[in-house]
Each structure stands twice: as structure tokens, then as C-alpha cells.
Amino acid sequence: MKIMVIDGNSILNRAFYGVRMLTNHDGLFTNAIYGFLSTYFKLQEDEKPDRTVVCFDVREKTFRHKQYEGYKAQRKGMPDELAVQMPVLKDVLDAMGVTRCELAGYEADDLIGTISRKAGEQGDECVVVTGDRDSLQLIGGGTTVRLVSTRMGQTTYKNYDTALFEEEYGFAPPRLIDLKSLMGDASDNIPGVPGVGEKTAMALLHSFGTLDGVYAHLDDPAVKKGVRAKLEAGEESARMSYMLATIDRDVPLPLDVSALPEAFADAERLYALLTRLEFKSFIKKMGLEESASPAAAQVQRQVLPLDSADAVFELLGSLQDGGPAAAVVPVSCASACLLCGGKAAVFASPDFSADEWREILRRLFSGAVPLVMHDAKELLAALMGMGLSPEGVVFDTCLGAYLLNPAEGSYDLERVALSYLNTQLSPASFEDEAAFSPLGGREDAVAAIVRHAEAVEALYQDIAPKIEAQGMKGLYYDVELPLMTVLADMQRIGCKADPEQLRRFGEALDERVAELTTQIYEDAGEEFNINSTKVLGGILFDKLGLPALKKTKTGYSTNADVLEALRGYHPIIGNILEYRQLTKLKSTYVDGLLKVIDPADGRIHSHFQQTVTATGRLSSVDPNLQNIPVRTELGRELRRMFVAEDADTVLVDADYSQIELRVLAHIAQDPVMIQAFREGRDIHATTASQVFHVPLEEVTPQMRSSCKAVNFGIVYGISDFSLAQDIGVSRREAGEYIAKYLDTYSGVKRYMEETKQHAKEKGYVETLFGRRRYLPELQSKNFNIRSFGERVAMNMPIQGTAADIIKIAMVRIWKRLRAENRRARLILQVHDELIIEAPVGEQEAVTALLREEMEGALQMDAPLVAEAKAGHDWYTAH
Incomplete structure (x- = not known):
């Protein structure tokens, strides 16, 4: 028989930190349970055990705590978001029929050790699944350890048997206890011998075999004088550490290992639990039917x-x-x-x-x-x-x-x-x-x-x-519900695309890519697969000797950030970056757009999505028009391919000017920022003037650029480190920019602090129109998770209100076009931009209509401004 024993606390803890924060409809955190079950099912598929036992710690002091008060004393308590998931997981395991084992006074490791010993004694195979290396001491006698590790969000497994352990450590698995007794274990607060680290401890064990062997040979010339003194002074600590590190394999188990029951699920109970957790995929995976639910019994x-x-x-x-x-x-x-x-x-x-x-x-x-x-x-x-x-x-x-x-x-x-x-x-x-x-x-x-x-x-x-x-009646009935019809109409109408222009553009890109390919081969001194990260890494860092800034599990990283940092080191870098940009333009946009042009009408019918983003912003797919590149001139050229229907038609394009900053000024009630917008001043130059204490006319382009980055980054919670990277200054200088900015715009500073506080108290933030986003991350004890929640809390009311505003404008424009019997049609929305296709004869009236409805969507202290233009193609109109 093959028995799999899972360290429940270890795997659940890794799942909690490895899976993004999830909650069900009632606000119950579910990410750790989801991650645990995902791991469980993978293990069942990989190992195919005959029986499975999951062992848990009990929140009670063990014999180790009684022997040494400092044992695990430095460990922080389990986060509340994880603690609430523990009893629910146990209920799920019970409903699945999975055997659980826990015992007051003992750790899960001790239960696992005892089960594995008994399994070996009765001739069974035992696979221990854990993220804790302490369990490697159990290897042998039919027991192997499947060690789980998580790095950069990826979970990996390493199967240890005696041969692999000895190859890695140089001694038998039980000697891991001796190693810990010498070097200690900071995670469990096992002291070991003060001053003796892993390298020294390994050398001692390779020479003398065991802890007792080390102390029997203190006078051996191979033991350096300083090490000898540490060992003599720390012998008591070493002996105690040996006890603390030893897994007890003789625990009075509350289950019979020789007669472990098969797992028979309680379908009705399990269905109810998984539906409460909203784990649709697991319900399907386990073949649970609707008939398992009392709700299905309704006539x-x-x-x-x-x-x-x-x-x-x-x-x-x-x-x-x-x-x-x-x-x-x-x-x-x-x-x-x-x-x-x-x-x-x-x-x-x-x-x-x-x-x-x-x-x-x-x-x-x-x-x-x-x-x-x-x-x-x-x-x-x-x-x-x-x-x-x-x-x-x-x-x-x-x-x-x-x-x-x-x-x-x-x-x-x-x-x-x-x-x-x-x-x-x-x-x-x-x-x-x-x-x-x-x-x-x-x-x-x-x-x-x-x-x-x-x-x-x-x-x-x-x-x-x-x-x-929840105060969202107006938002729902006046904005979201009518917008659904607007989006359906826009999707039906679509936008005309010129396939011949797209093909010519693609051919030009192909020619340039061919030139770059030849140049890259010359730079490298050989031909190679430029699209292979592994091969490219070998060329750049092994052959050309460029500094390797980052490594991944599979080799050198050659992502955009790494290559940008290497600009100037070698001509090949700039060529590779351009090559990547152009090949993406060709494959994603030229080839991609050609595939989605409807042959019936020559138009692209993008599907606008209303229920995707947490901020309320719209998105689109097939194709994703929100991602049409605009940062480079070549990317902007793609807009020329989107054209009006014919020579008698134009595209009228209007774009909100700095809408998020205007919303910020209004919500924060910042007098300096509001005044700048009311007077029509350049907000980035104005910010630079205030931050650097110079007259507006003396603001340099560099000053303006730096403050532009602060303006747009501040409500995203930008750090001095990120700002420094963005604008190419030291971290100290970036920190000074942020501090000066917040001194200048005191209303913004007040808004940021009050919003974070209110969000923590309420559990959510909302836009001016009542759109909510719940932020369970704010209650996390994990700094990174909590910091993410704070950044979202500051940003969502701004970005969400801007999203609400453009939705209101879309509904108003769509209705007014019909009320005035216009032939013009609203066809595109991209970020803060709206596009109408109109007969040439309606151009002037529609341009005015578009601007009026966009600027009138909400009356703010920092007035909305929409800049409108017209042209036969999107590039010209914008």
C-alpha cells in the first residue's frame, strides 16, 4: 500500500502566500483553501496513493515548548485571513472523506514521523509532502519526501529519497538532526552552537559523522581552535537543539495506520461547502451533481x-x-x-x-x-x-x-x-x-x-x-444598464479598417525586421534564434560577455527591463529592442487586425466588456483596442488603418484632457490644483514651478517631465524607488520631489491619508457615483499585500470616477444622436477617448455635440475639458 502524508499547516501556509487574495460572496477568505485543494488534486494525480492522511498542528504548547521556552518564540501568529480558512478547510477534507490527524502536545511533524515509521514497519510505502526541510530526516525505510517550494509565484516539487539526500548533503538523512543541533534553525528558533554556521557544521559532520562524534573528537587537529572553543561553550545548547530538532516518531496516534479508511465523500455536504466557497472548477472536477444540493429539489x-x-x-x-x-x-x-x-x-x-x-x-x-x-x-x-x-x-x-x-x-x-x-x-x-x-x-x-x-x-x-x-441605484439604472445597449450598438456597428494599408504597413515592418535580423547576426558573429530567450541569453552574456543583471530558473533573463538597462553596452541591444517592438507590431496588430476584419462589411467589430475591470473601466477583446500602442511613432501609425466608411464620412475624435488629475483635484478639494485647472494652466509646469520654487517661465523641460511623473504616479502610491527609476534620478532626489509635491498640494496629501483610513474602517472605497471596490488586502498582516491595498484605495476613487464619467458621456452622446436624428454613430471608446463616425455634413454639429456632452458629464470644481478633432482616419482625427 502507498500512503501519502501531507503536512497540512505547511501546504496551507504556502497556498495562502502563493495565491492572490480571494473571497467568496460573503467576504470569507478562500485563497489558501483554493491553493491547498489545487495542490492536493495534483498530488493525487502524480502519486496515486492508496490512502492519504493530512496532519495539522494544534494551537497548544508541545513538549518542545516545555523543554525550551524560546522554541519558535520569534514566529508571528497566523494572519487572521489565513486563520479563518483553517476550520473551513478541515470541514472540506472531512466531507471529502480524507483522513485528518492532529494531537494536542505534538506538532504535525511528529504525527507524520510516526505514521511514516509505522507504514515502513508494516511494509508500506510512504510519501511525505511538506514544505519543511526538517522532514528530510524521515527519509528511508520506505519513506520518501516530496518537498514543496514556491518561488516567484511558481510551485515546484522535489522528490527526495536516500540517494538524492546523500548526494546533496554527503551523509545519511537522520544526520540532518545533528546538522541542526550544530548550526541551529532560525525559523524555529533552535539555537544550535552560537557562532557555528552551516559550512562549519557540514564539515564537522563529514569528518566525525554525528554530534557525539564531533564532541568525542574535540582535540582532533582538524578542529580549529576557535571552532573548538565555540563547541565547548555551546555543548549544552547543542544537546538541547538536538532534542528540539528530532521528530518524535513514537507518538500515541489517534488513528490506526494499519487500517486507514478509504476516502468516501459526503456528496451533499461537500457540494454545499464548495458552493459556499464558490469553487465551481472543483465541483466539476469532483463530478458533483446539482442533485447533491437541497436547492435542486425545488419543484x-x-x-x-x-x-x-x-x-x-x-x-x-x-x-x-x-x-x-x-x-x-x-x-x-x-x-x-x-x-x-x-x-x-x-x-x-x-x-x-x-x-x-x-x-x-x-x-x-x-x-x-x-x-x-x-x-x-x-x-x-x-x-x-x-x-x-x-x-x-x-x-x-x-x-x-x-x-x-x-x-x-x-x-x-x-x-x-x-x-x-x-x-x-x-x-x-x-x-x-x-x-x-x-x-x-x-x-x-x-x-x-x-x-x-x-x-x-x-x-x-x-x-x-x-x-x-448600497447607494448604487443611480449608477446602475442611469449609467450601467443603458450603457449595455450603447456597447451592443457600438459592437454591431464596428469600425472600418483599411486592409491594403495594413498589408503595406506590415510589408514595411517585415523589411525593417529583415534588416535588423541581419545586423543582429553580424553583431553576434553568428546566426541564431533571436526569439529564444535561452539562446539569446547565451549570446549576450556568455559569448559577448555583457553583465547578466537577472537570472531565472531557466537561465538568463532577457526581458525588456534587463535589455533597457544594457543600452549603450553593445549595439546589439538597441537592435534587439527594435526587433522585438516591430515583430510584436506585425504579429499582434497587423496580422491580428487583418484576421478580425469582417469580410461582409470590412469593419472590425470589437467586443466591449463591461464587467471585467475592478475600477469600472471598459475593456475590449477580439481585438483589444485599448492596447493599440501610442507611445511610439510606429505604433501610432496603426491608427491610420482605422478609417471612415467612405469619402463622405469623417471620424470625430474627442479626448479628455488629464481627466484623472482633474478628478483628483475635485475629490481632494486641493485649492492649488483646482485653481491651476480653472485658469487653464499647464498642470505639470505649474507643479514644477511650485515644487522647485521657480517662476513658471523658468521651468525647464526636465523639471516639467519630473513633475509629470509625480503627478501621474502619486495616486498610484508611487515610491521614491519607482520614481527614481522612472525619471533617472537618485532615490533621495525622488523622495524630495514627492515630499515637495505633497507640501505643495496639501489637499492631495490629506486625501491620500484620509482615504486609506476610511478604507480600513469601511473595508471598501468608492467613486463619486458610489461604485465600490472592496479591499480585504487592507486587513492583511503581510506588508506587501497591505501596501497593495493602500495603493488601490488611493487610486480607485480617481480612476473609477473617471471611468464613470466617460460612461455617462457615452450614454448621453448615444441618446442625443438619436434624439436629433443624426446619421452619426458612436463607434469607439479607448481609455479617455470617444470616436464618432459622421457624415461630412454633420461634422461641425457632431464635434460640438461630442465636446459638450463629454464636458457636461459631471460638473466639477476642476472643470472637464475635452479636445475634439476630425479626420478621415483615426490618426488624423486624434
Whole structure:
């Protein structure tokens, strides 16, 4: 039999620090449990043990503490965020049927040692899994140790048997105790012999074998006089350290190692625990079914028989002017489910003619029937693509869940139902049109779509009151919900791209890349794979002898930061940096954009994402237009490829001027900054004038550049170290810039301190419009995690308010274009920039409209300014 014994405290602790902070819907920290289970399942797959035991420490003094008060005295207590996860993990392990072992007065190491000894005595194989090297003393007699280590976020495993241990240490595994008795162990506060380090201790053991052997040969000429004196003075400490370092392998275990039970999971209990933790992937991995949950026992509603289009029309008419009805309509638009009272109506396109089905969809989304849906944007875009003008979605539970917890990351219906309803939905088997055909398993499709609609209804009843209670009613109903339709329309319209210009641009890039490749080969003196980090590292640092600034597990680092630091050392560096820039432009943007141009209309239909960022900013995919490079002239050239529809059309582009700094001035109520913006002064030059105490006209470009970096970095919590790197000054000078800045803008300094304090008290920060971001990181005892939370606390109200402002502007612009019957259309949003495609005859009016609505989105003490231009392509318009 193969027994795997896991050091529970060690693996859980590593998981806590190795996995980013996670919480469930109720605010329970879950990252350590998630990491532990991930490790557990990997170990099961790798080792395939017959039995598994997880051992834990008990929060009680052990025999070692009684022998030596200083034992582990320097150890800090377990962080609260980790401590709350420990009992939950134990509940999960119990529900999984995994054997647990813990005993007051003993450490997990002692339990592991005893289990491994007994396993060996009965002829079983034992694999010990731990992150603690102390357990290496257990190797032998059928026991191996799988040592877990985490570095730079990556978890690795090293399997130690007797041969590998002896190869690494030069003596047998039990002698690890003797090593610790001599050199001590700072992590456990084992003193060892004062003044004797690892190198000396290893040499002594290689010469004399054991601690007793060392003390039997103190007079040996090989023992230097100074070492001898330390050993003589520290013998008592060494003997005590030997005891402290020895794992007790004769513990009165509370379990029978010869009869360890098989792991039989309590499916219902485990399902409930994992749904509470919102571990959808583990539920799926363990094959837990919805039937394991009491929630699944709910009786499904009666499905109304709708055998004609007239019956559907009659039903829709009866729902007009009533309360919101939960609805599920897949993006294929091939079926629909409406909940009406205690019943459900399901209708699908195979049951109707094409004209009847189109009319059903038109009436369903005419606005007469108030609908509650989940993640309706893609559906709205699809309906628009059919020539319909969908209205009537009065609540979207996906948007609601996003506002309540914007850091969740994913808001698909299954995930949100798991979070809020503690139930696992069956897969959406109704999305394919064929699902409702006579041979497509119609009964299952009907049951699934009704179940999803019931989840939407339950989520609405839960989420809508919370939105209002948390003061986000205006943000939700006036901004996010109408914006969903705006984004669907923008996605449907898309933006015209010129494929011929893209190809010519790509060919020019290819020519330059070929030139650079030849030059790099000449610089290196040989041809090689420039795209291979390993090969490139060998060329730069082994062959050319450049200073190796950073190493990774696989060899030399050649990332952008390393290469930038090497500029000037050799001509090859500049060529490689340019090569990388151009090959990325070609592959990601030229080739990438050519692939996504719709052949039907020659336009790129980027998908705008409303529920991705924790700050409220929009993002886009397929392609990601937010990442179109603008820092280099070549990158900016890409904007020439985005063009107006034809010669009679122009692109009107407006960009907010320094919106985040204006928001900061307003929120912080900083009089100096507000006055500068009101007077239309250059804020970076003004800052330099104040910081360096010189008249505005004497501010040099270098002064302005330095203060620009401070202006934009200050609300991100920029450190003197980071600022020094950014602007090329000493850390001391950077610190002085920051100090002078905060003296100048006292309102900003006050805002930063008060915001951090309020965030710690409330547990969240919010924008001017009430958008919240929860910050559990602020309660962490880990400095790095807590510091991250403080930086987010300072930045999110600024960045989030700026995101809210541009969303408000988008809704206002979209509505006004329609109210004025304009042919102009809002087509793009990139960061703080909006683009309208307009007929030449509307250019002047639309330019004014765009600027007015952007500047009027919010009245602030530091007024919003939007700069608008027009041109046939994006480059010219910007």
C-alpha cells in the first residue's frame, strides 16, 4: 500500500502566500483553501496513493515548548485571513472523506514521523509532502519526501529519497538532526552552537559523522581552535537543539495506520461547502451533481403549452405593464423562456415560420414587456444585427453582480448562481437551435432553460435590493444598464479598417525586421534564434560577455527591463529592442487586425466588456483596442488603418484632457490644483514651478517631465524607488520631489491619508457615483499585500470616477444622436477617448455635440475639458 502524508499547516501556509487574495460572496477568505485543494488534486494525480492522511498542528504548547521556552518564540501568529480558512478547510477534507490527524502536545511533524515509521514497519510505502526541510530526516525505510517550494509565484516539487539526500548533503538523512543541533534553525528558533554556521557544521559532520562524534573528537587537529572553543561553550545548547530538532516518531496516534479508511465523500455536504466557497472548477472536477444540493429539489414550474404564434402574442400582451419577467434567450436567438407567475413559457424557432419567429422576437423586445435577463449585451447586439431595435431589459443580473463585487473576475450565470443561490446550474444545453428539434432532446433543453430562468429571477430578487441599499441605484439604472445597449450598438456597428494599408504597413515592418535580423547576426558573429530567450541569453552574456543583471530558473533573463538597462553596452541591444517592438507590431496588430476584419462589411467589430475591470473601466477583446500602442511613432501609425466608411464620412475624435488629475483635484478639494485647472494652466509646469520654487517661465523641460511623473504616479502610491527609476534620478532626489509635491498640494496629501483610513474602517472605497471596490488586502498582516491595498484605495476613487464619467458621456452622446436624428454613430471608446463616425455634413454639429456632452458629464470644481478633432482616419482625427 502507498500512503501519502501531507503536512497540512505547511501546504496551507504556502497556498495562502502563493495565491492572490480571494473571497467568496460573503467576504470569507478562500485563497489558501483554493491553493491547498489545487495542490492536493495534483498530488493525487502524480502519486496515486492508496490512502492519504493530512496532519495539522494544534494551537497548544508541545513538549518542545516545555523543554525550551524560546522554541519558535520569534514566529508571528497566523494572519487572521489565513486563520479563518483553517476550520473551513478541515470541514472540506472531512466531507471529502480524507483522513485528518492532529494531537494536542505534538506538532504535525511528529504525527507524520510516526505514521511514516509505522507504514515502513508494516511494509508500506510512504510519501511525505511538506514544505519543511526538517522532514528530510524521515527519509528511508520506505519513506520518501516530496518537498514543496514556491518561488516567484511558481510551485515546484522535489522528490527526495536516500540517494538524492546523500548526494546533496554527503551523509545519511537522520544526520540532518545533528546538522541542526550544530548550526541551529532560525525559523524555529533552535539555537544550535552560537557562532557555528552551516559550512562549519557540514564539515564537522563529514569528518566525525554525528554530534557525539564531533564532541568525542574535540582535540582532533582538524578542529580549529576557535571552532573548538565555540563547541565547548555551546555543548549544552547543542544537546538541547538536538532534542528540539528530532521528530518524535513514537507518538500515541489517534488513528490506526494499519487500517486507514478509504476516502468516501459526503456528496451533499461537500457540494454545499464548495458552493459556499464558490469553487465551481472543483465541483466539476469532483463530478458533483446539482442533485447533491437541497436547492435542486425545488419543484420546477409548469411549462405552458404554446402551440401557435397567436398564443405567444397573447401571452406577451398579458405581460405588458406588469412586473418584470425573468427571461432567458440564448445569443443564437433560437429559443426563449419567460417566467410568468408560477409558470414558465418556453418557445423555440423550430416551432414557427421565419416570419412568425422574427415577430415574436420583435414583440418580446419591443419594450412593452419589462424583462430581467443575465448578461444580455451579446444578445442585444445579435438582435440589432437582425435589424431589430431591442428594448425592455429593465435589469441585468450580470451587471448587478458586477457592481456588488467588481473584483470577482467572472460573472457567467453558473458562477453567479453558485455565489448567490448556493446552487450549481446544469449546462446551458438549450443554446443550440437543434436542442428543441424533435430529435434534439427537447425535454432536457426545456428543463435546463427553465432552471436558468428561475436562477435569473432569484438573482434579481436578491441583487436588486442590495444595489439600492448600497447607494448604487443611480449608477446602475442611469449609467450601467443603458450603457449595455450603447456597447451592443457600438459592437454591431464596428469600425472600418483599411486592409491594403495594413498589408503595406506590415510589408514595411517585415523589411525593417529583415534588416535588423541581419545586423543582429553580424553583431553576434553568428546566426541564431533571436526569439529564444535561452539562446539569446547565451549570446549576450556568455559569448559577448555583457553583465547578466537577472537570472531565472531557466537561465538568463532577457526581458525588456534587463535589455533597457544594457543600452549603450553593445549595439546589439538597441537592435534587439527594435526587433522585438516591430515583430510584436506585425504579429499582434497587423496580422491580428487583418484576421478580425469582417469580410461582409470590412469593419472590425470589437467586443466591449463591461464587467471585467475592478475600477469600472471598459475593456475590449477580439481585438483589444485599448492596447493599440501610442507611445511610439510606429505604433501610432496603426491608427491610420482605422478609417471612415467612405469619402463622405469623417471620424470625430474627442479626448479628455488629464481627466484623472482633474478628478483628483475635485475629490481632494486641493485649492492649488483646482485653481491651476480653472485658469487653464499647464498642470505639470505649474507643479514644477511650485515644487522647485521657480517662476513658471523658468521651468525647464526636465523639471516639467519630473513633475509629470509625480503627478501621474502619486495616486498610484508611487515610491521614491519607482520614481527614481522612472525619471533617472537618485532615490533621495525622488523622495524630495514627492515630499515637495505633497507640501505643495496639501489637499492631495490629506486625501491620500484620509482615504486609506476610511478604507480600513469601511473595508471598501468608492467613486463619486458610489461604485465600490472592496479591499480585504487592507486587513492583511503581510506588508506587501497591505501596501497593495493602500495603493488601490488611493487610486480607485480617481480612476473609477473617471471611468464613470466617460460612461455617462457615452450614454448621453448615444441618446442625443438619436434624439436629433443624426446619421452619426458612436463607434469607439479607448481609455479617455470617444470616436464618432459622421457624415461630412454633420461634422461641425457632431464635434460640438461630442465636446459638450463629454464636458457636461459631471460638473466639477476642476472643470472637464475635452479636445475634439476630425479626420478621415483615426490618426488624423486624434
